[in-house]
Amino acid sequence: MTRTTRRSVDKDRPKAEEMPPPPPPAAKPSTATLPEQSEAPITVHKRIRAPLLDKVFERSLKASLSGITPEAWNKCFPTPTARRPEQMKEVRKKFCEIYELNVRKNFQDIVSSRKLLASLDNLDILISEAHSRKDQYLKENPQAPLPMDPPPKPTPVDKEKEAEKQKPEEKPIEASLAEEKDTKKSDVEAKERSGPPLPIPIHELKAEDLYMSHLYPILQLQSSRLESLKQAQQASIDILIKRRKEQQAEIKELIATLEKRLRVVDEAAEGVKEILEMDGDEEMTEV
Incomplete structure (x- = not known):
């Protein structure tokens, strides 16, 4: 082993001071699951479908609970109800409470898992925006009213213009007569050239024409059928009346013959x- 001197240590000290400190150890990524980000609140112009869904659920739940009546409960559990009626009332009450809680929980789970409220709110937004765009477009580009819409009321200026248009131009009598003759001649010539007139199209027929051409023949046919049925019924009724009279006559004849025979029997x-009385008188005289 080498022995370090104080001088070598002093030489190495500034180098150690000049060196930067080692970086801190990197933190290990945590394995804990991050909490799910909640859905951002959606601004809706007017919530329509989400409240309707809640109303439908409440009505359905109420209708389902209304079926658990005391009478139905007693029919399902007749023996316990007869023996312990008060306890069975409490059991029914708790059953309804637990049933309602479970149904509400399941409904909320379905709504949250499928994000129904957010989808319905988005649908409301889309529909309201479409309506607003339509209104804006109609304001910028006004369209003519449909044929079924009521016509706008005419202004006084429009009335005066229509009255001026409707006023016929005054013509001399001779000119008007000549024009009428010319029109008649032209009509006759056109008819001769064209031959037989073409049938009137259906959309130009009046209500009376349609009635006479379509409905009237059907009504006539039905009336003739009813008349024939009426005559057949009347004929069958006449036959029955005739048979009844014949039977009454036969009954009268039978009664008359019976009366005659009864008279003969009586005689x-x-x-x-x-004869018996005469025989008795003779015996008495002989005695």
Whole structure:
């Protein structure tokens, strides 16, 4: 081993002081899981669908709980209810509470796992923005009203212009008569050239024409069918009435024949009675 002197130590000391200190050891990355970042709050113009979802859930839960009535509970557990009615009431109450808590928890888990509220809020935002863009576009580019929209009310200036347009130009009587003759001649010539007139298109027919061309024949056919059915029913009724009269006549004849035979029997009985009486009188006289 070499022995270091004081001078060598003093020489080495400034070198050690000039050297920079060693860097600190790098920290090991922590294996702990970082907490999940919560979803950023979404600004919605007007929440519509998320409250509706909550309302639907509340109504469904209420309807489900309304089915657990005391009568249904007693039918499910008749023996315990008959023996311990108060305890079974408490059991039913706790069952409803636990059922409601579990349903609410499951619903909240589904909503949070699938991010339903955020999706519904985004949908509300998209729809509201689309409506605003549509309104802005209609303001910048006004469009003509649709045929079904009511027409705008005319202003006094428009009324005056229409009245001026509707005023016919005054023409002399001779010129008007000549024009009428010319139009008639041109119409006759056009008819002769074109031949038979073309049928009127359906969209130009009036309501009365449509009624006469489509509905009237159907009604006539139905009325004729009803009339034939009525006549057939009347004929069957007449046949039944005739049969009834014939049966009544037969019954009267049978009654008359029976009465005649009964009269004959009565007369025979009276004759036998008279004979017996005469025999009795003769025996009495002989005695």
